[in-house]
Amino acid sequence: MTTESATTMATDAVGDHAGHPLLELSGLHTQFATRDGMVQAVHGVDLTVPAGKTVCIVGESGCGKSVTARSVLGLVDHPGHVNAGHVWWNSPTLGHVDLAAMDPKGADIRHVRAQEIGMVFQEPIASLSPMYTVGAQLGEMLRLHQGMTKQQARERAVELLTRVGIPKAHTRVDAYPWQMSGGMCQRVMIAMALAGDPTLLIADEPTTALDVTIQARILDLFRELQDETGMSVLFITHDLGVVAEIADEVAVMYLGRVVEQGTVEEIFENPRHPYTRALMGSIPTLGHTRRSAGRLSTIRGTVPHGAHRPTGCSFHPRCDVAVAGLCEVTAPRTLDDGASLIECHRWDPEALGSEVELGLPTLRREATPTTAERAHAENVTSATGNNLTESAPLLEVREVSMRFPVRSGFLNRHRADVHALDGVSLSIRPGETLGLVGESGCGKTTLGRCIVRAEDPTEGQILYSGSDDAVDLAGLHGGDLRSHQREVRMIFQDPFSSLNPRMTLGQIIGEPLVTHRVATGSELQDRVAQMLRRVGLSPDYMDRYPHAFSGGQRQRVNIARALILEPKLVVADEAVSALDVSVRAQILNLLQDLQDELDLTYLFISHDLSVVQSVCDRVAVMYLGKVVEVADTQQVFDDPQHPYTEALLSAVPIADPARRGEGRRIRLSDDLPDPIDRPAGCFFHTRCRHAVAGLCDGAPPALVPTADVVDGQDDFGRHRTACLRHSELELTGIAGTQEADR
Numbered sequence: 001m002t003t004e005s006a007t008t009m010a011t012d013a014v015g016d017h018a019g020h021p022l023l024e025l026s027g028l029h030t031q032f033a034t035r036d037g038m039v040q041a042v043h044g045v046d047l048t049v050p051a052g053k054t055v056c057i058v059g060e061s062g063c064g065k066s067v068t069a070r071s072v073l074g075l076v077d078h079p080g081h082v083n084a085g086h087v088w089w090n091s092p093t094l095g096h097v098d099l100a101a102m103d104p105k106g107a108d109i110r111h112v113r114a115q116e117i118g119m120v121f122q123e124p125i126a127s128l129s130p131m132y133t134v135g136a137q138l139g140e141m142l143r144l145h146q147g148m149t150k151q152q153a154r155e156r157a158v159e160l161l162t163r164v165g166i167p168k169a170h171t172r173v174d175a176y177p178w179q180m181s182g183g184m185c186q187r188v189m190i191a192m193a194l195a196g197d198p199t200l201l202i203a204d205e206p207t208t209a210l211d212v213t214i215q216a217r218i219l220d221l222f223r224e225l226q227d228e229t230g231m232s233v234l235f236i237t238h239d240l241g242v243v244a245e246i247a248d249e250v251a252v253m254y255l256g257r258v259v260e261q262g263t264v265e266e267i268f269e270n271p272r273h274p275y276t277r278a279l280m281g282s283i284p285t286l287g288h289t290r291r292s293a294g295r296l297s298t299i300r301g302t303v304p305h306g307a308h309r310p311t312g313c314s315f316h317p318r319c320d321v322a323v324a325g326l327c328e329v330t331a332p333r334t335l336d337d338g339a340s341l342i343e344c345h346r347w348d349p350e351a352l353g354s355e356v357e358l359g360l361p362t363l364r365r366e367a368t369p370t371t372a373e374r375a376h377a378e379n380v381t382s383a384t385g386n387n388l389t390e391s392a393p394l395l396e397v398r399e400v401s402m403r404f405p406v407r408s409g410f411l412n413r414h415r416a417d418v419h420a421l422d423g424v425s426l427s428i429r430p431g432e433t434l435g436l437v438g439e440s441g442c443g444k445t446t447l448g449r450c451i452v453r454a455e456d457p458t459e460g461q462i463l464y465s466g467s468d469d470a471v472d473l474a475g476l477h478g479g480d481l482r483s484h485q486r487e488v489r490m491i492f493q494d495p496f497s498s499l500n501p502r503m504t505l506g507q508i509i510g511e512p513l514v515t516h517r518v519a520t521g522s523e524l525q526d527r528v529a530q531m532l533r534r535v536g537l538s539p540d541y542m543d544r545y546p547h548a549f550s551g552g553q554r555q556r557v558n559i560a561r562a563l564i565l566e567p568k569l570v571v572a573d574e575a576v577s578a579l580d581v582s583v584r585a586q587i588l589n590l591l592q593d594l595q596d597e598l599d600l601t602y603l604f605i606s607h608d609l610s611v612v613q614s615v616c617d618r619v620a621v622m623y624l625g626k627v628v629e630v631a632d633t634q635q636v637f638d639d640p641q642h643p644y645t646e647a648l649l650s651a652v653p654i655a656d657p658a659r660r661g662e663g664r665r666i667r668l669s670d671d672l673p674d675p676i677d678r679p680a681g682c683f684f685h686t687r688c689r690h691a692v693a694g695l696c697d698g699a700p701p702a703l704v705p706t707a708d709v710v711d712g713q714d715d716f717g718r719h720r721t722a723c724l725r726h727s728e729l730e731l732t733g734i735a736g737t738q739e740a741d742r
Contacts, residue, residue, distance in 0.1 A: 020090045022232050023049040028085035030071045039306035041067040043256030054233040056243045059253035060580040062303040065236045069202050074104035114145035118193030122205040124185035128177040134188045135173035160191040167671045183214030202234045211439040211607045216651035238580045241653030252276045255314040262340025264657045272342050274319045282585040283655050284614035296585035302550050393427040394601050400424045400460030416676045420446040422625040433602040435616030443625040444605045448571040452490045466568050489567040493574035495554035499546040506542035509560045531560045552583030571603045609652045621645045624683040631719035638733040641706045641721035643688045646731040
């Protein structure tokens with residue numbers, strides 16, 4: 001009997017499909033045959049998606065979230081396959097059918113993929129072909145599945161691009177993916193998923209690594225489309241702030257199983273499973289700076305390999321409240337208390353008997369300041385800005401500009417310049433962490449690369465005072481530059497692509513020592529072993545290769561490589577953006593511990609403002625190659641003085657569903673200025689709701705103090721902004737948006 005026949009028989013047996021959930025996973029198992037053994041990536045998942053609702057699946061990498069989503073549509077890559085369970089789909093055309101019983105290449109499942117269930121993948125750039133325009137790729141889908149002519153498909157493609165909020169869709173339809181931003185490409189992927197007007201949209205990490213403003217626009221888009229069409233959404237993410245913004249129901253996955261499921265209010269207000277509670281505790285909380293928040297809670301260890309699943313409760317090796325003799329022996333059963341579903345012995349009176357107290361202790365967040373935080377509090381005041389540290393800057397960036405030439409034609413002639421940096425000035429004091437924030441393309445990474453001299457700035461000075469006399473790094477070359485590069489190092493963004501897969505950890509971490517002729521032989525081995533211990537890795541790992549480690553462990557290797565030369569200044573470029581929330585907390589705590597131990601100074605580049613607030617002393621906001629605001633962290637978050645800063649703050653998802661409300665978010669236009677042909681006057685005026693014609697499009701604003709100098713306050717500690725109207729505007733910070741949501 002064919003799988004298609006089995007599907008038809010299952011449909012006939014069920015009969016009328018009215019009253020069934022839209023999607024129901026029942027005992028779903030998906031496995032992969034690997035050299036390490038059989039990996040059960042999905043291990044008996046039960047999950048329901050009601051009609052018109054948004055269900056979020058959360059958990060760390062390796063917990064089976066994406067494989068669960070792909071299993072629904074039969075898109076599991078070889079050598080994986082669904083080996084047990086059911087995927088019941090309440091199809092408007094096929095009836096109540098089991099998708100898991102269908103032939104993955106058959107006509108029925110192709111119909112479901114094209115017309116009924118759309119999917120948005122995590123990496124839009126990798127999912128779109130760079131060889132064809134977005135219109136051609138959309139059009140191919142429409143012609144293939146809906147029988148449209150080429151002209152009809154083009155017209156429909158323009159409608160879809162307009163529907164997902166892409167400006168000037170009639171011209172963008174002829175653009176290639178590499179000509180569009182990450183946010184724009186993600187919208188193209190959503191347009192493709194919506195081409196068949198699906199009943200269910202599956203979104204696999206659609207906002208991971210996107211800027212906060214782009215992420216906010218994508219979330220708004222999902223909400224608008226859901227209100228407009230009534231479709232359901234299965235949303236996969238590890239960002240609990242996003243979950244609080246959009247979810248109706250939440251399923252928490254760990255090692256292939258749903259360990260807790262309930263309404264978003266119940267999960268956030270009363271998390272019960274120790275894993276859920278640990279994830280909640282790992283979130284940096286808006287409103288708490290590094291001076292008040294203390295260390296982030298972390299989950300010890302990592303997610304085990306699927307081929308080596310622990311006996312009993314899978315989470316027990318990492319659980320702080322595991323019951324000895326029970327949790328490591330017996331798998332917990334699923335409990336339903338009417339509010340949520342949970343798999344945990346701690347809530348099961350039959351399992352515990354009378355020996356252990358039922359339930360878990362009250363969830364609390366530790367707020368013990370580190371030594372560095374206490375020292376910082378003595379030298380730096382709160383947001384009032386008085387009595388700032390009197391030490392001289394370790395680094396001063398003065399009017400740095402960076403232009404990349406654009407060449408074209410047979411003779412490769414210079415046609416124009418991309419203005420990546422335009423007269424940037426800022427300073428960093430010893431022991432300080434300066435946050436650098438802004439949307440993609442604003443110049444953050446370019447500035448960091450200029451500081452470490454991975455790029456040669458076109459103009460300006462980079463004055464470094466690691467020794468007695470300040471040295472202009474921008475003017476150094478050869479041996480003089482290499483000697484100072486030992487003291488100014490960089491932690492790169494991607495822990496996977498930034499490590500040479502052909503080198504062992506010992507070679508990777510020890511390479512700077514060899515390059516700068518600092519150590520060889522046994523001394524080299526000893527220093528590498530010592531640095532591995534400092535970043536929380538065993539020296540026994542020196543002979544292993546990067547592929548054997550998780551993302552968090554690889555980022556620790558990146559940190560070890562950056563610190564092996566004992567630098568004074570470290571540029572951390574999006575050092576935690578690609579990491580799970582629990583691993584991110586570990587790395588942030590590690591960076592603060594190392595700052596305390598080694599007296600480090602950080603330039604912390606990030607688009608995650610909640611992380612910036614929890615780890616940075618001051619913040620500089622960049623837009624289109626210019627610094628538009630700089631101040632103490634608390635000042636920037638509580639009292640922004642530039643409309644762009646206000647818009648960034650309004651877009652931050654708050655990990656509290658009770659604060660979900662309308663009117664908080666400021667929507668910026670998607671029509672970003674061209675860095676080759678920048679607007680006159682204030683670069684932000686084309687997207688600013690406070691812009692005044694004849695003023696903001698006239699002379700460009702300078703970065704000026706927002707108030708008069710207070711007695712005893714030096715120039716370093718002053719709140720500065722590049723807005724011509726800052727004195728007359730009353731902008732809203734994080735505290736105001738939180739209060740408004742209440």
